Amino acid sequence: MTPNLHIVEHPLILHKLTLMRDKETSTSKFRALLEEIAMLMGYEVTRDLPTEMVEIETPLARTRAPMVAGKKVVVVSVLRAGTGMLDGILKVLPAARVGHIGLYRDPKTLQPIEYYFKVPAQMDTRQVILVDPMLATGNSIVAAVTRIKQTGAKHIKFVCLLAAPEGIRTLSAAHPDVAIYTPAVDERLDDHGYIVPGLGDAGDRLFGTK
Ligand code: URA
Numbered sequence: 001m002t003p004n005l006h007i008v009e010h011p012l013i014l015h016k017l018t019l020m021r022d023k024e025t026s027t028s029k030f031r032a033l034l035e036e037i038a039m040l041m042g043y044e045v046t047r048d049l050p051t052e053m054v055e056i057e058t059p060l061a062r063t064r065a066p067m068v069a070g071k072k073v074v075v076v077s078v079l080r081a082g083t084g085m086l087d088g089i090l091k092v093l094p095a096a097r098v099g100h101i102g103l104y105r106d107p108k109t110l111q112p113i114e115y116y117f118k119v120p121a122q123m124d125t126r127q128v129i130l131v132d133p134m135l136a137t138g139n140s141i142v143a144a145v146t147r148i149k150q151t152g153a154k155h156i157k158f159v160c161l162l163a164a165p166e167g168i169r170t171l172s173a174a175h176p177d178v179a180i181y182t183p184a185v186d187e188r189l190d191d192h193g194y195i196v197p198g199l200g201d202a203g204d205r206l207f208g209t210k
Contacts, residue, residue, distance in 0.1 A: 002172045004179045008044045013037050013183045017161065021199045027208040031084060034133065034161065034206060037183065038088025041159050045129055045181050046093065049073070071125045072097050078132035078144050079103075079116065081203040085131040085159070097126070101147060103140045112143040124152030133202040135163035135182065136193050138170030145175045161202070162186060164195045 016033045019025055025033070052069035055062065076099035077086050090096060102116030120126070128148055135141060135158070145156055156178045158171065163182040166189050171180060186195045194200070204210040 002168055002180070004172060004176065005168060006044070006179060006181045007185065008041060008181055008183050010040060010044075010183070013040050017183055020161070020205075021197065023200065025205075027205065030205045034084040034202075035088040035091075037161060038085035038131065038159070039091045040088075041085075041181060041183070042089040042092040042129075045157055045159050046073070049127065070127070071122060073127045073129060074099050074120055074123065076101060076119060076128055076130045076144070076148060078130065078140065081134065081206055082130075082132045084202070084206040085133060085161075089129065089131060089159070093129075096129075099128075099148075101144050103143055105140070112140045114143070114147060117147060119148070119151060123148070124154065126153065126155070128153045128156040130156060130158045130178075131160070132158075133161040133206075134195060134198075135160045135167035135171065135180070136189055136195050137164075138167035138174075141167070141171050142174040145171070145178055149175075157181060162195055162198060164189045 016037050020030055020033045050069045051066040053064045054067050056065055072095055073093055074097040075089050077083050079100055079102040097120040099119030100116060103112040103114055106113050130144060148156060158178055159181045163185050186198055188196050190196050
């Protein structure tokens, strides 16, 4: 088994994921469910954030209490479907910084090509949470992590909604230091790289483009 794989089998997340898989689920419902699951996954993925004790004054007394320490977390969304997870994660991390990475697959070489990249400064001191709903072949996530590491980032976690065994293998072979958080691992990929049984094309279902 992959040591860095965290399967988040919370009943609320699994229930919402089943609704998302259903082909009859509308675009607006799909969007709302993705945001809700991302928020719940955000809670899980931030479980080990470091804290520090700070001095505060309650209405009754001075005391010391814990707060999250260190530079602000950065949530990096893989365009375009990662956008659907941003608002949910930002509900639990409202002060987080946000980065975006855009990749497309070259039709000849089938390799991911970067067309957009914007992240905050001082990435070397930040915890990075990379979000993309579907970990299918894993090729674009490997490329996204490689690009993020070029900024000096050392602490990267990847959060998705659904993973295929092939994608988990590819990502953990290329970046064994990156923890993967997913609610479910499906059976396989089909000949077009879609996760089976999956939920179809996450971007199309999220934006109603099909
Ligand atoms: N991307 C998707 O949106 N769906 C899949 O099943 C695989 C990749």
